[in-house]
Amino acid sequence: MSRIIYSRLSPSRLLSNTLGSVGRGGRYLSTESNKIDESSKVEEAETVNTPPPLTEKLLVLGGNGFVGSHICKEALDRGFSVASLSRSGKSSIQESWANNVSWHQGDLLSGDSWKEALDGVTSVISCVGGFGSNSHMFKINGTANINAVNAAAEKGIRRFVYISASDFGVINYLIQGYYDGKRATEQELLTKFPYGHVILRPGFIYGTRRVGSMKLPLGVIGSPLEMVMQYTKSLNQVPVVGPLLTPPVDVKAVARVAVRGAVDPVFPPGIVDVYGIRRYSQQKAF
Numbered sequence: 001m002s003r004i005i006y007s008r009l010s011p012s013r014l015l016s017n018t019l020g021s022v023g024r025g026g027r028y029l030s031t032e033s034n035k036i037d038e039s040s041k042v043e044e045a046e047t048v049n050t051p052p053p054l055t056e057k058l059l060v061l062g063g064n065g066f067v068g069s070h071i072c073k074e075a076l077d078r079g080f081s082v083a084s085l086s087r088s089g090k091s092s093i094q095e096s097w098a099n100n101v102s103w104h105q106g107d108l109l110s111g112d113s114w115k116e117a118l119d120g121v122t123s124v125i126s127c128v129g130g131f132g133s134n135s136h137m138f139k140i141n142g143t144a145n146i147n148a149v150n151a152a153a154e155k156g157i158r159r160f161v162y163i164s165a166s167d168f169g170v171i172n173y174l175i176q177g178y179y180d181g182k183r184a185t186e187q188e189l190l191t192k193f194p195y196g197h198v199i200l201r202p203g204f205i206y207g208t209r210r211v212g213s214m215k216l217p218l219g220v221i222g223s224p225l226e227m228v229m230q231y232t233k234s235l236n237q238v239p240v241v242g243p244l245l246t247p248p249v250d251v252k253a254v255a256r257v258a259v260r261g262a263v264d265p266v267f268p269p270g271i272v273d274v275y276g277i278r279r280y281s282q283q284k285a286f
């Protein structure tokens with residue numbers, strides 16, 4: 001478990017900086033990004049080997065999906081208690097770790113009964129999202145998650161991690177509902193969890209995706225692309241087309257940072273882009 005030492009700012013200054021920067025775009029946490037607010041930059045100075053707090057209970061929304069299942073496994077591997085909520089409930093995954101997840105069935109867009117899954121939960125990680133018509137994309141990426149954010153805030157849950165998505169540049173216009181839904185959820189999180197939001201903005205996520213009984217090894221494409229595209233970061237800043245060069249990221253890296261963001265009390269609230277995800281995932285601290 002890491003300890004982040006705020007070596008440049010006093011806690012009160014940090015608090016006021018964090019508050020001051022919680023706006024439409026939130027606060028960027030990738031130290032490799034030139035969008036970082038230099039005045040609130042933090043330094044990680046010390047690693048202390050303290051055991052993780054095993055009383056944590058994580059609820060993974062969409063825990064039976066591609067990213068969600070990796071997050072459930074990562075959290076269980078670290079000794080946390082894990083529950084999942086999705087419309088189909090129990091995952092079809094035939095691996096032993098899946099037996100250790102409490103599987104809840106519920107639709108975030110319908111009724112209130114799904115809120116029971118939040119009982120006793122300390123942190124929520126939402127992987128709910130997807131594609132379709134513009135109105136469907138807004139509902140699943142926006143409304144469904146906004147419902148979850150509000151219910152979690154009402155229950156006094158401490159942290160909420162949201163798997164959002166990077167800016168896709170010119171493609172945003174083609175998937176407007178997806179992009180607008182993601183940003184609407186982010187905005188709700190900034191309001192309802194000013195100190196407890198962690199927003200991950202990956203581009204393409206690669207890893208092993210299960211489709212029925214088949215396993216699709218997306219890393220065959222994603223891994224070499226990630227290696228090449230890590231050198232295109234400066235081009236990533238070019239307006240409109242630049243965001244298309246966002247490098248892919250390994251699903252295990254996303255899972256690692258999501259779990260850390262959910263349980264590490266000193267993981268700072270904010271928006272973490274793909275470069276931040278890679279950097280945090282490579283730290284030995286957690």
Ligand SMILES: NC(=O)c1ccc[n+]([C@@H]2O[C@H](COP(=O)([O-])OP(=O)(O)OC[C@H]3O[C@@H](n4cnc5c(N)ncnc54)[C@H](OP(=O)(O)O)[C@@H]3O)[C@@H](O)[C@H]2O)c1
Pocket residue numbers: 061062063064065066067068085086087088089106107108109126127128129130140144163164165166202203204205206
């Ligand atoms: N995969 C990528 O390359 C990528 C890249 C950037 C961002 N992301 C984001 O990462 C997140 C996870 O992506 P993924 O690829 O893992 O997607 P996925 O496999 O389709 O998982 C989505 C999950 O959401 C659940 N879900 C959907 N609607 C729901 C509702 N109304 N109520 C409750 N649960 C619901 C689904 O389960 P049920 O169908 O059983 O409800 C499923 O478990 C998404 O938000 C996605 O936009 C993904």
